[in-house]
Amino acid sequence: MDYKEGDLVRVVKDGREYTGIVMPSRSDKIVLKLKSGYNVGLSLDGTKVELLERAPQQPKPARREHPYRPGLPSISILSTGGTIASRVDYRTGAVSSQFTADDILDAIPELEEMANFKGRVLSMIFSEDMEASTWQSLARAAYEEIKNGADGIIVTHGTDTMGYTAAALSFMIRTPVPIVLVGAQRSSDRPSSDNAMNMICAAEVAKSDIAGVTVVMHGATSDDYCYVHRGTKVRKLHTSMRTAFQSVNVPPIARVDYATRKITPITGYTKRGEQELKLMDNMETRCALVKFYPGMSPDIIGYYMEKGYRGIVLEGTGLGHVSTKWIPMIKRATDAGMVFVMASQCMNGRICDRVYSTGIDLLKAGVIEGEDMLPETALVKLMWALGQARDIEEVKRMMKTVYAGEIEWRSTI
Secondary structure, eight states: OOOOTTOEEEEEETTEEEEEEEEOOSSSEEEEEETTSOEEEEEOTTOEEEEEEOOOOOOOOOOOOOOOOTTSOEEEEEEOOSGGGEEEETTTTEEEEOOOHHHHHHHOGGGGGTOEEEEEEOOOOOGGGOOHHHHHHHHHHHHHHHHTTOSEEEEEOOSTTHHHHHHHHHHHEEOSSEEEEEOOSSOTTSTTOOHHHHHHHHHHHHHSSBOEEEEEEEOSSSSSEEEEEETTSEEEOOSSOTTOEEESSSOOSEEEETTTOOEEEOSOOOBTTSSOOEEOOOOOOOEEEEEOOTTOOTHHHHHHHHTTOOEEEEEEBTTTBOOGGGHHHHHHHHHTTOEEEEEESSSSSOOOTTSSHHHHHHHHTTOEEOTTOOHHHHHHHHHHHHHHOSSHHHHHHHHTSOSSSOOOSSOOO
16 A cells, blocks of 8 residues: 555554554554544554545745854754754654754744854754764764864754763864754744754854863753753753753753853863864774663673673662672673673762672672763763774773763762
8 A cells, every 4th residue: 555654544454444644653563643642553464554635745935045144153053863853743743853954043043143054964863763873973074064164063963862972972072162962852843842942052052162072951941041061971861851951970061041141150161272173983883781680690791792792881789789690700701801891870979899899809800990970971981992992901091081071080969
């Protein structure tokens, strides 16, 4: 049956009839939005589909001109997709990534008074589809834009894995200008959308003297201010609230007042021009993040060894522990050349495997303490270190070296 998203169809399955609009499906099932507003997914085996009405063709809106304004800084927008670059098709009820940089400027005209923008669409995907190769393409694109004179970079990104991408860019590129990741929890056509405020605050940071990789997102439930978070220290802590992003183990770098556009520093940061531009984008993808739970079998380590993995970040309990039954398998894996880094399941605090006997045995087995790194930051750093280093000893040294504020040697939170 020749049907596509948005078409009105009648489906007969097991003697029952369903009429609805075809929605996007990531499986071999047909998904319909019924008149009641509910969705139903139906296997196509033994199913009869009758086309009732084709989806209407949506006219393309006229493109508005965005003239160059002398005297304003040049900001490059690198689009990867996500909710900030999405809108709801109210016929199907689906959220789709379809905004380019020009679309963002059309939707948020205030941006044109702030800088001259140009855009590159690198991908149009949701953030769960991000891979190391996407991070590499993004780092290379940012490097090229800065090399060609961009005064700042804005990366539009889905929120679910934005912390991973921010950490990856923090390690892969040394930048003399701001690289700002920004997203939205709610699509642009919803009255409660946070995309405009987040984007405007991100543009203010991209113009500022806050160099390095940061994430800019809502800091309050009202449209009051955004926080500027270090790319290696930020996590999404709520599934849907606009204040989902918070700095972990450190305060935010700064606060951006939405009404006045004033940036108020909170902690120290690398200033514009202090670093020379450098790209270090080799990544080892054969790494894993393993979260330990009580009763978990150490056989998972053997699985990763058989698959040729080179590194594992263990998300252990408390100060950094796994079952004592794991230690022989970890020792066997480290002897074979695999690198283990210990992070904690706790939100705050740091790893210290010198307090209890289990931790001491883990250190003897070759586990590296991840200090106060977020598990996802530790994973990305391990992938990067294995991609850069010549041998295992160098990887171990790199994991204990601070490159992008990922480790605080003194815990204050």
